[in-house]
Amino acid sequence: MRELPLRTQLRLIPLLLCCISSSAMPAGLGPLVVSPDLVREGGGKAPVPSASPATAGQAAPTTGAARTTSPAGPKAGSPGVTTKQGTTSVVQPVPTAPELEPGATEIRAEHIRGTRSVETIAEGNAEVRRDDMVLTADRIEYREIDDEVHAVGNVRLKDTEASIAGPEARMKLTEHLGQFDTPDYWFKREPHEKTGIDAAHTSPWSNMPLKSGSKSSSRQKQSQATSAQREVSGGGHADVMYFQGENQYELKNATWSTCQASDPDWYIKAPELHLDYDREVGEAHNASIVFKDVPLLWWPWADFPLVGQRQSGFLSPTFGVSNKVGLDISIPYYWNIAPNYDATIAPRFMGRRGTQLATEFRYLTPTEKGESRIEWLPRDNVTGEDRALGSFQHQQILMPGVFGSIDVNGVSDKHYFEDLSSRVSLSSRATLLREGRLSYATSDWWNASAVVQSYQTLSGVAPYQRLPQLTFNANRNELAGGTSLILRSEFVQFRHVDEDKPEGNRLTLYPQVALPYERAGYFVTPKFGVHYTHYDLDNGLPAVPGGPLTEGRTINRTLPIFTLDSGLIFERDTSFFDKAYVQTLEPRLYYVRVPTRNQDEIPVFDSARYDFGLAQIFSENLYSGGDRIADANQVTAAVTSRLVDGETGAERLRATVGQRFYFDDQQVTLPGETPRTGRRADILGVFSGRVSRSTSLDSAWQYNPRDSQTERFNFRVRYSPDIGRALNLSYRYSRDVLQDLDLSGQWPLGGGWYGVGRITRSLKENRITESIAGIEYDGGCWVFRAALHRFATNPEDVTQAFFVQLEFNGLTSVGSSPINLLRRSVAGYGKINDPVGDRIFGTD
Known part of the structure; x- marks a missing residue:
C-alpha cells in the first residue's frame, strides 16, 4: 500500500504577476494610490474613469488600494513630485512608503508614467509587489480597468511557493488567466498533514x-x-x-x-x-x-x-534475481478506493516458478482498522503444486474499553517462504499465528481478556493450541500504608494437533499482597502470595517414557511464595573532561522462597526455562508458563553503578554485576532436564552506554566460577557520527553452541558513492551464514542502489537475491528496493536521499 510522497503544490498565488496601481506620473513620483473599486476580485465591472484634468506630470490622490513609487529620494536630473497648489508648483521629496495593507499593490521603477485610473507603465528595474508576491521586469504595463499586467524583459515572478522566470508574461490578475513565454519555473510546497x-x-x-x-x-x-x-x-x-x-x-x-x-x-x-x-x-x-x-x-x-x-494507477515495476525464483518481476496496480480504503493488485512473474498474483487490501474507520493479503501461485513450475498465502489482521473498538482483534496467517506448505521469499526473516519462520482476542480494560486497576489461539507449524515441534484462554488481572496499590493487592488468574483449555500429546484444562489463581517501603536512599518490599493451580486432564502422561497416555485425572498444586526485594542508592557528584555528572552506586538483594512440590505428573503445555540473565535472576520462577513452579531458597546479590549527565539527567553509562546464591539443591525440573547442584550460580556482568556522542557500547558476560569458564559473552560496538555513516561490530559466544562474528556498516566512499554491507561468520562452523554487499550513489536528485544478499536457510541450503534500484527523488523508482533489507541488517543505516528522515525508521 502506499502513502504518496508529499509533492510541491505550485499555487501561483493570485497569480503573482503584477498587481499594480495606476496613475499618470513622471519619473521620480511619490506614491500613487488606485481606488479599490478599480481592482476588485468579485469580477464586477470596473467603473469607467471620469474625465480628469490630470495630465502626465500631475499627481493623483494618495488614497486607495494601490500605490506607485519610484526609488526613495529624488535623483539629480530626475523630476521630483509635482502637485498643483493654486498657481504655484511645489517640488516635494518622495515620502517613505508605508507598509502595504493586505491586498494592496505597489509599483517601483526608475521611470513611471501613464494615465490615471487607466494604465501605468513602469520601466527600468520595474518591480510590482502585492502581499508576498514580487514581480520584476525591465518593463511592466498595468491596465487597471482589466486588472491586466504585461511584463517584458527579464521577467521574474516570486512568492513563498513559486518562482517563474522568462522573457515575457501577460496576465489578468483577478481571473488568474494569461501566459508566460518560455518560462523556467520552480514550485515548492510544505506537505499537508496526513489523514x-x-x-x-x-x-x-x-x-x-x-x-x-x-x-x-x-x-x-x-x-x-x-x-x-x-x-x-x-x-x-x-x-x-x-x-x-x-x-x-x-x-x-x-x-x-x-x-x-x-x-x-x-x-x-x-x-x-x-x-x-x-x-x-x-x-x-x-x-x-x-x-x-x-x-x-x-x-x-x-x-x-x-x-x-x-491515486489509483500502476506502480513502477520492480525486478530482481534470486536463485530460488530466477528473474523476478512485479507490476503492481494501486486502487485508491476511498480515503479510508485502498488495495494493491500485483502480478509477479518468476522465471523458475511461474506467475503469481498478490493482492493487499487496507481499511480504516474511526473504530476499526485492518489489512488482508493473498498470494496465489497456480502450479509451481518446480514443485508442480498450487501454492498460496493468506493473511488477515483486524483491530476494532467494540465499545468504550472493549477491544477486539483478529490475526490469521497461513500458507499452503511449510516450504513456502523458503522457496518464494528473499527475506531471511520470513524464510526462517517456524510458526504462523492464528489468533482472535477480546479484551476489556475500563479501569486503571483491573483488566480481562479472552483469546483463541493456534499456530500453523512450518518447522520444529508444534505448540499447544489455546481454545480458549481467559485471564483476569487486578492490582490495587492505593491502599493504606502503600499496601498493594495483586491478583493474577487464568483459565486455559489446551489442545494439540498430535493425538499422542496430553490435553486438558488448567486454572491458575495467584493472589498476592505487597508492602513496599521506600525512602530516600533505600527501599524494602516484602511480598507474599499463594499460587494455586488446578488441572483437569483428558489424558495424562505415560506411565513410562514412550508409553501410552494414561487416563484423565485432576491435579491440584498449591504453593506459598515469598519474596523480599531491597536496595540502597548512593549518589555523588563528579566530573569527566570538565563536564558535570552524577555517579550512583546501587547495591540490591532479592530473596525468594518457594517450597518443593513434586510436579512430575503435570504435563508441560507452555513452560520452558527462561534464558539466564539479569532479568531472570530477579524473578520468582525459573520457568515461563504455568506448568512448573521451581522450588527456591535463594538470594540474588547485585550492584549497579550509573553515570548520569548532571545537566540533562540522561543516563550515559551503566554497569551491573550480579550473582545468585542457593541454599538448597534444585528438585523441580522439566522432563529430561538435569537438576542444578551447588550453591552458586554463574556471575553476570553487563556494561552498556554511550561512551561518546557517536559511539555506543553494549556487552554482557556470564561466567561459571565452578568450571572457571565463560558460558556466554556478547559484545557490540556501534559508531555512527551522522546519517549515512555507521560501523558496527558484534561478537556472540555461547559455550558449545555458537560463536559468531558480525560486521556491518554504511560509509561514504567519496564522490557521492556509499558502501553498505554485512557479513556474519560462524567461527564454530567455519562458514559465512549471511552476507550483504551493496553500493549506493547519491546524484543529488536521484539515487542508485544495488545489493547482493546471501543467507543460509539451513546448513545445506543457501538463498541468494540481487536488488537493483534507481530512485528519482519525489517521483518514482525503478527496480527492486533493498532499503528494508538494509535497515533490518545494518544498524544505523540511513537513506542517503532522506536526511530529515528518522535514522531508524526513515522513509522508503
Missing part, C-alpha cells in the same frame, strides 16, 4: 504511483510515513505556460523534475503537461522519463500526485 490511512498506517508496499485511468502508466513507490516531513519541490522548463484559473497551469513542450540544476540529470518530458493544484495532480500526455539524456520509461498518458494524496 485517513496515510496518517494511521504504513505498509511495506511503498511506491508513489504515476496513475493512469484506462491507459498504461507507472506509479512511484511512496515513502514510509515518518514524523519528520520535508518540503517537496519541483520544476522545469516549457515553451509556454498558460494560467487557466487559480491553481490551474497548462504547459506546452514541458519538463518536470525535482533536480534544481539548470541541466537536470532526470526529468519528465511531455508535449502537454497540466498541473492541477485543486486536485493536487500533475497530468502528462505522451510522457517519458529521461535519465542522463536516455529515455527510460514512456506512457501515452500518466498523472502523478503534486502534494500528499493517493
Whole structure:
C-alpha cells in the first residue's frame, strides 16, 4: 500500500504577476494610490474613469488600494513630485512608503508614467509587489480597468511557493488567466498533514504511483510515513505556460523534475503537461522519463500526485534475481478506493516458478482498522503444486474499553517462504499465528481478556493450541500504608494437533499482597502470595517414557511464595573532561522462597526455562508458563553503578554485576532436564552506554566460577557520527553452541558513492551464514542502489537475491528496493536521499 510522497503544490498565488496601481506620473513620483473599486476580485465591472484634468506630470490622490513609487529620494536630473497648489508648483521629496495593507499593490521603477485610473507603465528595474508576491521586469504595463499586467524583459515572478522566470508574461490578475513565454519555473510546497490511512498506517508496499485511468502508466513507490516531513519541490522548463484559473497551469513542450540544476540529470518530458493544484495532480500526455539524456520509461498518458494524496494507477515495476525464483518481476496496480480504503493488485512473474498474483487490501474507520493479503501461485513450475498465502489482521473498538482483534496467517506448505521469499526473516519462520482476542480494560486497576489461539507449524515441534484462554488481572496499590493487592488468574483449555500429546484444562489463581517501603536512599518490599493451580486432564502422561497416555485425572498444586526485594542508592557528584555528572552506586538483594512440590505428573503445555540473565535472576520462577513452579531458597546479590549527565539527567553509562546464591539443591525440573547442584550460580556482568556522542557500547558476560569458564559473552560496538555513516561490530559466544562474528556498516566512499554491507561468520562452523554487499550513489536528485544478499536457510541450503534500484527523488523508482533489507541488517543505516528522515525508521 502506499502513502504518496508529499509533492510541491505550485499555487501561483493570485497569480503573482503584477498587481499594480495606476496613475499618470513622471519619473521620480511619490506614491500613487488606485481606488479599490478599480481592482476588485468579485469580477464586477470596473467603473469607467471620469474625465480628469490630470495630465502626465500631475499627481493623483494618495488614497486607495494601490500605490506607485519610484526609488526613495529624488535623483539629480530626475523630476521630483509635482502637485498643483493654486498657481504655484511645489517640488516635494518622495515620502517613505508605508507598509502595504493586505491586498494592496505597489509599483517601483526608475521611470513611471501613464494615465490615471487607466494604465501605468513602469520601466527600468520595474518591480510590482502585492502581499508576498514580487514581480520584476525591465518593463511592466498595468491596465487597471482589466486588472491586466504585461511584463517584458527579464521577467521574474516570486512568492513563498513559486518562482517563474522568462522573457515575457501577460496576465489578468483577478481571473488568474494569461501566459508566460518560455518560462523556467520552480514550485515548492510544505506537505499537508496526513489523514485517513496515510496518517494511521504504513505498509511495506511503498511506491508513489504515476496513475493512469484506462491507459498504461507507472506509479512511484511512496515513502514510509515518518514524523519528520520535508518540503517537496519541483520544476522545469516549457515553451509556454498558460494560467487557466487559480491553481490551474497548462504547459506546452514541458519538463518536470525535482533536480534544481539548470541541466537536470532526470526529468519528465511531455508535449502537454497540466498541473492541477485543486486536485493536487500533475497530468502528462505522451510522457517519458529521461535519465542522463536516455529515455527510460514512456506512457501515452500518466498523472502523478503534486502534494500528499493517493491515486489509483500502476506502480513502477520492480525486478530482481534470486536463485530460488530466477528473474523476478512485479507490476503492481494501486486502487485508491476511498480515503479510508485502498488495495494493491500485483502480478509477479518468476522465471523458475511461474506467475503469481498478490493482492493487499487496507481499511480504516474511526473504530476499526485492518489489512488482508493473498498470494496465489497456480502450479509451481518446480514443485508442480498450487501454492498460496493468506493473511488477515483486524483491530476494532467494540465499545468504550472493549477491544477486539483478529490475526490469521497461513500458507499452503511449510516450504513456502523458503522457496518464494528473499527475506531471511520470513524464510526462517517456524510458526504462523492464528489468533482472535477480546479484551476489556475500563479501569486503571483491573483488566480481562479472552483469546483463541493456534499456530500453523512450518518447522520444529508444534505448540499447544489455546481454545480458549481467559485471564483476569487486578492490582490495587492505593491502599493504606502503600499496601498493594495483586491478583493474577487464568483459565486455559489446551489442545494439540498430535493425538499422542496430553490435553486438558488448567486454572491458575495467584493472589498476592505487597508492602513496599521506600525512602530516600533505600527501599524494602516484602511480598507474599499463594499460587494455586488446578488441572483437569483428558489424558495424562505415560506411565513410562514412550508409553501410552494414561487416563484423565485432576491435579491440584498449591504453593506459598515469598519474596523480599531491597536496595540502597548512593549518589555523588563528579566530573569527566570538565563536564558535570552524577555517579550512583546501587547495591540490591532479592530473596525468594518457594517450597518443593513434586510436579512430575503435570504435563508441560507452555513452560520452558527462561534464558539466564539479569532479568531472570530477579524473578520468582525459573520457568515461563504455568506448568512448573521451581522450588527456591535463594538470594540474588547485585550492584549497579550509573553515570548520569548532571545537566540533562540522561543516563550515559551503566554497569551491573550480579550473582545468585542457593541454599538448597534444585528438585523441580522439566522432563529430561538435569537438576542444578551447588550453591552458586554463574556471575553476570553487563556494561552498556554511550561512551561518546557517536559511539555506543553494549556487552554482557556470564561466567561459571565452578568450571572457571565463560558460558556466554556478547559484545557490540556501534559508531555512527551522522546519517549515512555507521560501523558496527558484534561478537556472540555461547559455550558449545555458537560463536559468531558480525560486521556491518554504511560509509561514504567519496564522490557521492556509499558502501553498505554485512557479513556474519560462524567461527564454530567455519562458514559465512549471511552476507550483504551493496553500493549506493547519491546524484543529488536521484539515487542508485544495488545489493547482493546471501543467507543460509539451513546448513545445506543457501538463498541468494540481487536488488537493483534507481530512485528519482519525489517521483518514482525503478527496480527492486533493498532499503528494508538494509535497515533490518545494518544498524544505523540511513537513506542517503532522506536526511530529515528518522535514522531508524526513515522513509522508503
